[in-house]
Amino acid sequence: MTAISIRGLVKTYGATRAVDGLDLDIETGEVFALLGPNGAGKSTTVEILEGFRDRDAGEVSVLGADPARADRLWRNRIGIVLQSSSGLDLLTPREILTSTAKTYAAPRAVDDVVAAVGLEEKADSRIAGLSGGQRRRLDVGLGIIGRPELVFLDEPTTGFDPQARRDFWGLIRGLAAEGTTILLTTHYLDEAEQLADRVGVIAAGRLLALDTPANLGGRASEEATVTWLDEASGRHTEKTSTPTELVTRLAEQYHGEVPELVVSRPTLEDTYLRLIAPHVGQGSEPIAEEVPA
Numbered sequence: 220m221t222a223i224s225i226r227g228l229v230k231t232y233g234a235t236r237a238v239d240g241l242d243l244d245i246e247t248g249e250v251f252a253l254l255g256p257n258g259a260g261k262s263t264t265v266e267i268l269e270g271f272r273d274r275d276a277g278e279v280s281v282l283g284a285d286p287a288r289a290d291r292l293w294r295n296r297i298g299i300v301l302q303s304s305s306g307l308d309l310l311t312p313r314e315i316l317t318s319t320a321k322t323y324a325a326p327r328a329v330d331d332v333v334a335a336v337g338l339e340e341k342a343d344s345r346i347a348g349l350s351g352g353q354r355r356r357l358d359v360g361l362g363i364i365g366r367p368e369l370v371f372l373d374e375p376t377t378g379f380d381p382q383a384r385r386d387f388w389g390l391i392r393g394l395a396a397e398g399t400t401i402l403l404t405t406h407y408l409d410e411a412e413q414l415a416d417r418v419g420v421i422a423a424g425r426l427l428a429l430d431t432p433a434n435l436g437g438r439a440s441e442e443a444t445v446t447w448l449d450e451a452s453g454r455h456t457e458k459t460s461t462p463t464e465l466v467t468r469l470a471e472q473y474h475g476e477v478p479e480l481v482v483s484r485p486t487l488e489d490t491y492l493r494l495i496a497p498h499v500g501q502g503s504e505p506i507a508e509e510v511p512a
C-alpha cells in the first residue's frame with residue numbers, strides 16, 4: 220500500500236522553482252530518506268506533505284488524503300517533528316509531553332517516550348535548561364507521542380552527539396519494526412544508509428536518483444579499491460571488480476596476512492556527491508574573464 224503519493228508537484232517562490240515536477244511514491248512501513256543539497260526543495264516538499272504549505276501544481280496523497288484539505292482526524296495519524304519546544308522554557312519535558320498526549324486518541328505512555336528519546340534525567344527539569352540536542356530529543360518525543368502511522372523527520376539528528384544519534388537510530392528502527400512509515404530528510408549520509416529502505420536524491424526541486432542505499436547510482440556494481448602495504452615497495456592501491464580474487468592472490472603472495480589490507484567500495488557519500496555535482500553551485504559560478512589572444 221502507498222502511504223505517500225506525489226505526482227507532478229510544483230512549488231514556486233517568485234522566480235525560484237523550489238519543487239519542479241516531483242513524482243514519488245513511498246510505501247506503507249517504509250523508511251524513506253530524502254537527500255539533497257541546501258535549497259534542493261526537501262523542506263518545501265515535506266511541508267506540503269504535512270499540509271503546512273500550499274502547492275502550485277500536482278497531486279499529493281498522504282494516508283489517502285490531500286494534505287491541503289485534510290482534517291484533524293488525519294492530522295492525528297501523522298507525527299511531525301517541529302522545532303516546537305522553543306517558547307516553552309518554563310515547562311518541563313514531562314509536562315509538555317503529558318499535555319500533548321491528551322490531544323491524541325491512543326497516545327504512547329509518557330514514560331515510554333521519555334525513555335525512548337533518552338530524556339529520563341531531564342524529564343522534570345525546565346526546558347530552559349536543556350541543551351540544543353536535548354531539546355531536539357524532546358521535539359522527536361513530541362512527534363511520536365500520538366502513536367502516528369506516518370512520521371515526518373526533517374533533519375532530526377542535527378546537533379546530536381554521536382551516542383545520541385546511535386540511540387535515535389535505535390528509536391527509528393523500533394518505530395519501523397512496529398510498521399510506522401517514516402519520511403526523513405538528512406544531510407548525514409551514514410544516517411540514511413543506516414536507516415533507510417530507499418533514498419531519493421533531489422536537486423533544484425527534481426528527483427535525480429531513487430534506489431536502496433546499496434544500489435543508488437549503480438553503487439553496487441562500482442569497482443572496489445584494495446590497498447595494502449608492501450615492506451619493500453610501500454603502499455599499493457588497485458581498483459578491481461573482482462576484489463576476492465585479488466585478495467586471494469595477495470594472501471598467497473604474503474603467505475597469510477596481507478599487511479594493512481583494506482578493501483573498500485564507494486561510500487553512499489561518494490555516490491551522492493557524484494550525483495549532485497552537476498547541480499551544485501549552478502548560477503553562482505564566477506563568469507570567467509575573456510583572455511585576449
Ligand SMILES: Nc1ncnc2c1ncn2[C@@H]1O[C@H](COP(=O)(O)OP(=O)(O)OP(=O)(O)O)[C@@H](O)[C@H]1O
Nearest residue numbers: 232235236237255256257258259260261262263264
Ligand atoms: N518561504 C520562502 N520564501 C521564498 N523562498 C523560499 C521559501 N522557502 C524556501 N524557499 C526557497 O526554495 C528553495 C528550496 O528550499 P527548501 O527549504 O525546500 O530546501 P531544502 O532542500 O530543505 O534545503 P536545506 O537542506 O538547506 O534545509 C530554496 O531556494 C529556498 O531559498
